[in-house]
Amino acid sequence: MANKTPFTSITAFCANCGSILPLLQEFGSVKCYSCKSVYGAEKFNNIKFKYTIHFNTVSTVENENILNMDNPEGPVVERKCPKCGNDRMSYATLQLRSADEGQTVFYTCTSCKYKETENS
Ligand SMILES: [Zn+2]
Ligand SMILES: [Zn+2]
Numbered sequence: 001m002a003n004k005t006p007f008t009s010i011t012a013f014c015a016n017c018g019s020i021l022p023l024l025q026e027f028g029s030v031k032c033y034s035c036k037s038v039y040g041a042e043k044f045n046n047i048k049f050k051y052t053i054h055f056n057t058v059s060t061v062e063n064e065n066i067l068n069m070d071n072p073e074g075p076v077v078e079r080k081c082p083k084c085g086n087d088r089m090s091y092a093t094l095q096l097r098s099a100d101e102g103q104t105v106f107y108t109c110t111s112c113k114y115k116e117t118e119n120s
Contacts, residue, residue: 033066079107086111093120 012021012030019034030039072091082091089107105118 014039076110077107081109081112081114082116083114084109084112 012034013019014021014035014037016032016037017035019032021030021031021039023034031037032039055117074090076088076089076090079089079091080087086109088110090110091105091107093103093105095103102120105120107118108114
């Protein structure tokens with residue numbers, strides 16, 4: 001059996017008979033299925049920590065960036081608003097994907113708040 005992969009650290013073996021022990025439950029101890037040896041939960045603290053760390057990473061970065069563009073205070077350029085004809089629009093840039101793919105420019109009419117985007 002390979003024992004170099006990180007996953008082997010979540011598996012424990014019975015010190016008595018060498019059987020694979022069941023995974024630790026939330027509370028209590030672990031009992032060997034083969035020889036009925038019982039191991040206290042404290043023996044598995046380290047293992048349990050490594051085992052649960054995977055489930056704590058949640059990523060919600062993308063949405064935040066876009067929501068922030070609702071209130072652009074960027075520089076104003078001469079650009080005609082297609083909606084109201086005003087010739088001043090403020091703009092802000094946002095890198096949506098990787099650096100190679102250019103950026104998106106957000107224009108906002110200073111008069112009617114009409115928004116348009118342009119990919120550079
Ligand atoms: Zn055993
Ligand atoms: Zn406008």
